[in-house]
Every structure is written in C-alpha cells, then in structure tokens.
Amino acid sequence: MSGIRLSELRKKAFNAFHEDGIIDITLGLIGLIWGFMTLTDDSSMSVLFIVLAPTGYWGMKQQYTIPRIGLVRFSNNDCNAPSGYKLLTALFAMFIALGIVVFLKNPYFSFVLLSIQNYGGLLLGCVTAVIGAYFAWSSSIQRFYGYSILSFIILSTYEFLGQPFGYHMILLSTIMLLAGAYQLWSFTIKYPVTLVDGRNG
Amino acid sequence: MGEMVEDKRFEGLDRLIHEPARLAILSTLYVVESADFLFIMKQTGLSFGNLSSHMSKLEQIGYIEVIKDFVERRPHTMLKITEEGRVAFNGYKHNISKLLEIR
Numbered sequence: 110m111s112g113i114r115l116s117e118l119r120k121k122a123f124n125a126f127h128e129d130g131i132i133d134i135t136l137g138l139i140g141l142i143w144g145f146m147t148l149t150d151d152s153s154m155s156v157l158f159i160v161l162a163p164t165g166y167w168g169m170k171q172q173y174t175i176p177r178i179g180l181v182r183f184s185n186n187d188c189n190a191p192s193g194y195k196l197l198t199a200l201f202a203m204f205i206a207l208g209i210v211v212f213l214k215n216p217y218f219s220f221v222l223l224s225i226q227n228y229g230g231l232l233l234g235c236v237t238a239v240i241g242a243y244f245a246w247s248s249s250i251q252r253f254y255g256y257s258i259l260s261f262i263i264l265s266t267y268e269f270l271g272q273p274f275g276y277h278m279i280l281l282s283t284i285m286l287l288a289g290a291y292q293l294w295s296f297t298i299k300y301p302v303t304l305v306d307g308r309n310g
Numbered sequence: 311m312g313e314m315v316e317d318k319r320f321e322g323l324d325r326l327i328h329e330p331a332r333l334a335i336l337s338t339l340y341v342v343e344s345a346d347f348l349f350i351m352k353q354t355g356l357s358f359g360n361l362s363s364h365m366s367k368l369e370q371i372g373y374i375e376v377i378k379d380f381v382e383r384r385p386h387t388m389l390k391i392t393e394e395g396r397v398a399f400n401g402y403k404h405n406i407s408k409l410l411e412i413r
Contacts, residue, residue: 175348178349182343
C-alpha cells in the first residue's frame with residue numbers, strides 16, 4: 110500500500126480542474142489570432158484579445174467546469190508547492206525578460222537579433238517546446254508534452270518550407286484548439302452536471 | 311468511537327483527523343487555498359450527506375472555515391482550512407510518521 114503524498118494530491122486537484130481542455134482552447138485561440146495578425150500585419154486584434162482572453166477563459170470555466178467538478182483555488186504561496194518551484198519560475202521569467210532587454214539594447218549581441226531574423230521559426234519552436242515541456246513537467250498535465258513536441262516540429266519547419274510564418278502558427282493553434290474542444294467534449298460526457306446546494310455545482 | 315486503546319503511544323494522534331473521511335477532506339484542503347463543496351465531494355468520493363456531517367464537525371472544532379455566499383443568486387459553499395487546522399494537520403503528520411516509523 111502506498112502512502113498519501115501531499116504533492117501528488119495537489120497535482121491531482123490541479124489536473125482535475127484543468128482536465129476540461131479550456132486552457133488548450135484559450136492558447137489555441139491566442140495562437141490563431143497571432144497567426145492571422147502576422148499574415149495581415151494588423152495588431153489591433155491582439156489588444157482586443159488580451160482584454161477578452163481572461164474573461165472568456167473564466168466564462169468557459171463557469172459554464173462547463175465548475176458545475177461539473179466544482180471550484181478550487183490554488184495559492185501561490187502554498188507551503189506544499191515544490192521548494193524550488195517558485196524560485197525556478199521567477200528565475201525563468203527574469204532570465205527571459207533580461208535576455209530580451211540585453212539582446213535588443215546591446216550592439217554586441219546583434220548576432221542574436223540576426224539569428225532571430227534568420228532562424229526565427231527554429232528559435233520560437235525551441236522556446237515554445239521548452240516552455241510547454243516545463244509547464245507539462247511542473248503541472249503534470251501530460252498532453253502539454255505532446256504540444257511542446259508538436260510546436261517544435263511545426264514552427265521549426267518554417268525554416269525549410271518557406272511558407273509565411275502565420276500559416277505554421279495557424280496550423281499549430283488549430284490543432285490545439287481542436288484537441289482542446291475534444292478534451293472539453295470528453296469532459297462534459299465524463300462529468301455530468303452535479304446539483305449541490307440547490308444550484309448547478 | 312470513544313473506545314480506549316491501552317497502548318499510550320497512540321494517545322498523541324488527533325482522533326478528529328484520524329477518521330478516514332475527515333483525513334481525506336483535510337488533506338485535500340491542505341494542498342489548495344480553498345475549494346467548494348462539489349470539488350471536495352468529487353476529490354474525496356464522499357456522498358453529500360457524509361461530507362456535510364464531517365464538514366460540520368471540522369468546522370465546529372475550528373479546523374476548517376465554511377464560507378457561504380451566492381454565485382449568480384444561488385447558494386455556494388467554499389471550504390478553507392484554518393491556521394489551527396493546518397497546525398493540527400502538521401502535528402498529525404508528524405505523530406503518525408513517528409508512531410509508525412515509516413522508512
């Protein structure tokens with residue numbers, strides 16, 4: 110008989126709340142908008158979507174997830190979170206922010222800008238693959254390992270196929286969107302709406 | 311309930327936490343900030359009535375806080391472990407691992 114591991118229990122709760130595929134749908138929509146933006150050179154949609162994405166995400170959660178499996182809130186300063194987790198996340202974010210600033214400001218690093226121009230797809234493929242794998246590892250949502258491999262393949266092939274980058278982005282986002290929609294459909298079948306407290310959920 | 315065990319080593323265990331259903335509720339609440347009634351029901355596999363009675367007991371002794379509010383004009387019950395409950399749970403963890411000497 111194996112014992113109760115609190116970290117596993119936390120992951121189980123986190124996975125249950127994100128089993129619905131809504132996070133995939135949201136990321137897929139963001140990617141789609143981004144893809145269309147790169148094709149049309151119109152950035153006005155991004156501003157609109159940044160405002161609408163959180164509202165849409167919580168709207169879907171309230172519509173599909175909460176009436177089926179309930180509501181849970183996770184604390185950022187949870188004493189049971191892996192000890193290096195927060196530090197690693199902070200360092201990771203800091204590293205990326207500093208890196209961008211340094212590379213863009215310093216002329217000695219112009220080769221990086223040149224690399225981004227020449228191998229943008231490959232670099233973006235690597236970055237999204239690393240972020241996806243990191244998210245999958247830290248949250249134990251296994252399907253994000255699949256997305257990270259997929260993003261690496263689809264975005265890096267931009268270097269070899271020569272089609273507009275937007276098409277690659279749209280392809281990747283559509284796959285995520287469809288996978289998320291399938292996940293949501295399975296979720297609604299698996300968990301029917303439960304009545305508690307005289308309300309739905 | 312209430313039956314005494316002669317072995318004094320068992321005395322340090324908090325009986326209120328030791329009961330499996332309450333242990334399951336507290337373990338779940340220990341790892342999250344707060345959760346609603348339905349989420350705890352799904353995670354622990356307890357029935358509505360069972361969870362209600364254990365929830366009342368845990369609330370009575372101050373280990374959990376029950377927050378009743380309204381979401382879209384419907385009643386909504388959120389559960390949260392209190393600081394006292396967290397301390398008691400840590401104590402229980404310490405005592406049970408010491409008692410069983412799990413290696």
